[in-house]
Amino acid sequence: MGTAQRKMVPREHGAYAELLFPIVCVVLGGAPTSSTWLLAIAAIGAFLSNEPLLVLFGQRGTRMQRDESDRAKRVLLIFSIVALGAGIAGLSLASTQVKYATLVPLLLGVTLMMLAVQGLERSMFGEGLAAVTLSSIAIPLGLSAGLGRTVTVAVALLWLTTSLLGTAAVRLTVARTKARSQEELGRVAFKRAALVLVSSVTILLGVVGLSGSRGGLSILAAAIPVALVVLGVAALRPTARRLRLMGWSLVAANLCSLIAVVTTLKIIQDFSAVEPALPFPMF
Numbered sequence: 001m002g003t004a005q006r007k008m009v010p011r012e013h014g015a016y017a018e019l020l021f022p023i024v025c026v027v028l029g030g031a032p033t034s035s036t037w038l039l040a041i042a043a044i045g046a047f048l049s050n051e052p053l054l055v056l057f058g059q060r061g062t063r064m065q066r067d068e069s070d071r072a073k074r075v076l077l078i079f080s081i082v083a084l085g086a087g088i089a090g091l092s093l094a095s096t097q098v099k100y101a102t103l104v105p106l107l108l109g110v111t112l113m114m115l116a117v118q119g120l121e122r123s124m125f126g127e128g129l130a131a132v133t134l135s136s137i138a139i140p141l142g143l144s145a146g147l148g149r150t151v152t153v154a155v156a157l158l159w160l161t162t163s164l165l166g167t168a169a170v171r172l173t174v175a176r177t178k179a180r181s182q183e184e185l186g187r188v189a190f191k192r193a194a195l196v197l198v199s200s201v202t203i204l205l206g207v208v209g210l211s212g213s214r215g216g217l218s219i220l221a222a223a224i225p226v227a228l229v230v231l232g233v234a235a236l237r238p239t240a241r242r243l244r245l246m247g248w249s250l251v252a253a254n255l256c257s258l259i260a261v262v263t264t265l266k267i268i269q270d271f272s273a274v275e276p277a278l279p280f281p282m283f
Contacts (some may be wrong), residue, residue: 008075010051010069012121013247014166018131019047021254022138022159028144028258029155029265035098037049038090039144043137045083046109049114057117076094094144101140108133118134124171132164151268155261161202162226162257166250168195169233170243177240196234202227218268222260 005202023040032040052072058065066152091099111131112121120126135156140153166266172195176188205226209217229249238246 007046008051008072008078014170015047015130016252016255017251018159018163019043019135019137021162021258022135022156024142024143025155025159025258025261025265026138026141026147029262030142031269032141032145032149033049035093036141036144037088038086038093039102039140040137042083042085042087042090043105045079045086047269049076049079049083050113052079052213053113054116059117060130065278080200090144094140098140098144101143104139105133105136108136111270114215126185127171128164129130129166131160131167135160135163137223139176147265149221151265154216155265158220158223158257158261161220161223162254165195165199165202165223165230167225168198169230169250170246173233173238173243173246174240192212192237196231197235199231203231218264219261222257222264229253237239 004010018255019076023043026036027040030036035233052075054060055072056076057069087102089103094102108129112126114128115121115123115129121130124170136157138159139152147155168191172188172191174189175184179185179188202223203222205217208219209219221275229252233246
């Protein structure tokens with residue numbers, strides 16, 4: 001029974017990080033309201049409903065679809081009620097701006113579920129769309145937590161960047177392990193070069209952001225730890241046997257990014273609170 005229970009939640013461990021880091025970032029870095037908490041619960045409920053939905057559509061195998069369909073329906077109903085209930089309650093307390101912003105992750109989520117039920121969630125496009133969808137949750141949450149539009153978009157872009165870099169590093173490692181022909185090895189080499197370039201540009205932009213900007217780039221600078229890990233992966237060329245170690249390294253790097261961005265958000269809020277009372281601009 002315990003094993004069956006575990007199977008009724010999403011199996012993609014990286015997706016949990018992609019979901020939770022933006023939520024925790026907004027909660028710790030902003031001033032969460034009742035609407036923020038409710039919308040966050042709705043997002044988690046919608047995320048958890050993905051697995052029973054895949055079971056019902058046969059994407060976890062025909063045997064599990066046959067044996068576990070009744071339980072999948074019950075679990076899907078529970079998670080759907082949580083998502084809908086919390087979502088409706090959160091939107092009823094939210095501003096008009098937040099209500100419109102919620103359409104972004106909502107529409108992306110529907111598109112992602114359509115891909116998932118067709119078995120395409122692990123394709124390059126599917127994993128990219130998952131990163132965009134889960135990072136976009138920061139937009140309505142950030143606005144409801146009073147972060148402001150520019151800062152909120154920067155936070156969403158930060159977690160999108162870290163998610164895409166991590167996904168690319170994992171896919172590159174798997175592709176390198178599977179490569180046999182010279183043509184396949186050539187494609188892997190090209191992807192590695194592209195990943196090194198993107199990681200280097202991310203680090204460069206982060207260093208520029210650390211030079212004194214209060215928003216935007218200063219928030220994106222928090223992507224540096226993840227970019228450094230990905231750069232190391234591209235340089236060291238580990239095999240798929242090291243995927244677990246790579247995953248934990250990315251989690252540790254994301255934790256460093258979380259600490260950095262939350263600290264930055266608190267500094268931005270402190271400056272915003274103090275600056276209007278000064279007879280001169282601070283910057």
